Amino acid sequence: MAQSLDRLRESPSQTAGPYVHIGLTPNVCGISGVYATDLGSIMVNDKTKGERIGVKIRVLDGTGTPLKDALIEIWQADADGLYNSPTEMRGAADPNFFGWGRCPTDMETGVCAFETIKPGRVPFRDGRLMAPHITLWIVARGINLGLHTRLYFSDEENANGEDPILARIEHRIRVPTLIAERQGGTYVFDVHLQGENETVFFDS
Amino acid sequence: MASESGSNRRPETGAFFQRDRTWHPPALTPGYKSSVLRSPQKALLSFDNTLSEIAGPVFGHAMLGELDNDLIHNFAKPGESAIGERIIVHGRVLDERGVGVPGVLIEFWQANAGGRYRHKKDGYLAPLDPNFAGCGRTITGEDGGYGFRTVKPGPYPWPNGPNDWRPAHIHFSVFGHGFAQRLITQMYFQGDPLIWKCPIVRGIADKAAIEALTAILDTQATIPMDALAYKFDIVLRGRRSSLFENRLEGN
Secondary structure, three states: OOOOOOOOOOOOOOOOOOOHHHHHOHHHHOOOOOOOOOOOOOOOOOOOOOOEEEEEEEEEOOOOOEOOOOEEEEEOOOOOOOOOOOOOOOOOOOOOOOOEEEEEOOOOOOOEEEEEEOOOOOEOOOOOEOOOEEEEEEEOOOOOOOEEEEEEEOOOHHHHHOOOOHHHOOOHHHHHHHEEEEEOOEEEEEEEOOOOOOOOOEEO | OOOOOOOOOOOOOOOEOOOOOOOOOOOOOOOOHHHOOOOOOOOOEEOOOOHHHHOOOOOOHHHOOOOOOEOOOOOOOOOOOOOOOEEEEEEEEEEOOOOEOOOOEEEEEOOOOOOOOOOOOOOOOOOOOOOOOOEEEEEOOOOOEEEEEEEOOOOEEEOOOOOEEEOOEEEEEEOOOOHHHOEEEEEEEOOOOOHHHOOOHHHOOOHHHHHOOEEEEOHHHOEOOOEEEEEOOEEEOOEOOOOOOOOOOOO
C-alpha cells in the first residue's frame, strides 16, 4: 500500500445533442430576449489590428453529408501572435481582439462562417515558431467528446513546412486535411469526420 | 481579460494532465446511432499542450445579466414564472487536483418540465411553456462555486431505438482557463431509473463515471417552501506545475 494521490477525475463528456443552439446561440434558434447577443458571434471591430479574413467551415459525416446541427468554436492568437488570455506571459494582446468565436453550422447549407483576422505565429514549447493557425473545437449530436483540430492556411507554405505539429503527422498524405484553401479573402475548410480524407484530430 | 478576483496570484501556465479517454465515452458508441457516421476512425495525433491549448478565453462577470442564472424567470412574462418542479442546481467547478476553478463560464440548457425543448426541430407532443426558454449561464466565484435556479426538466422519447427515452438531464458547457479544458457534458438526477437504460449514457463504460454525472439531492441547500436543491460538481483537467519544467518561450 502507498499514499493516495487524492486526484479527482475529469467529468466525462456527453454529446452536445441536437439542441445545442438553445444553450450556446439562443438568438440563432429564435430565443430572443434572454441574452442581448449570442456570445462569440462578432470577433472583430474597427480597431482590431490585422488582415481581415473570412473562414468558412463545413463538417462532413462518413457519407460526405454536411452536418447541419453542429457548433464550432475557434480560438486564435492576434495579428502579432499573442493570445488574449491570462496565461499569455509574453505581452499584452490586442485589446480589440478577444480571439475566440462561436458559430453554429447553417441549418440549410451546413456552412459555419467566421469573420476574423489572420493570426500571427505563436512559439512552440521549444521556441520554434508554429505556422499561423486557428484552433477548432467541434461539437454536435453524435459527437461524444468535442473534437479538437487546427486550421492552417494554404498561403503559408513556408511556415507550414516548418510547423512542429504538422511535422508530427506520420502519414504525410494527411497533412492537407489541416490546410484551408484561400479563395480571395476567405479560407475554405472542410472537416471530414471519417473516410479517406478524415481530418487529423488531436489528443492534446 | 483577467478574472476580477483582485487576487495577486500569478496565473498558472503549466500544461494540462493527459485526458483519460477510457473514462470518457469513445467516439463510436453504436447503441447511440448518431455516433456511427460522426465518429473519427483514425488514430488521434497526440502531443503535449502548446500555448494554443494552454491559453484560453476568460469571461468577466460583467457580461452576465441579472436573470441569466434564473431559468424560472429569464423568459417569463412579468409576474409569471415557468411551470414545473422548482429546483436549485449548485456545486463547484474543480480541477483534477481538487482545486476550485474561479472565473469559469458555465452555460446550461434543458427541456421544460414536460420534456419539450424550445427548438423548431423538437416536435414532441408535450407543450411548450410560454414562460420557459431553457437556457442560462453563470460564472464561478473565487472558490469555483456556482448555482442557478430552474425547473426540473422532464424525460422525453427520442428517435434512436423504437422506444428510447432520455433521462431527465441538463446540458452543461464549461470553459476552464485553457482551451484544452473545454468540456460539454450532461447532468442527470439521482434515482432516475432511465439513466441506466439510456444509449447516450451507456456510451460511458465505467459506472463510477456515470455516477460522477449524477447530481445528488441536497436537502441542506433547499429553500424551504420554495425549491429543492441538487448538488453537481464538475471536474476539469488538472494543470501540471511548471516549477521544474522548461518554461515555454517567453514565460
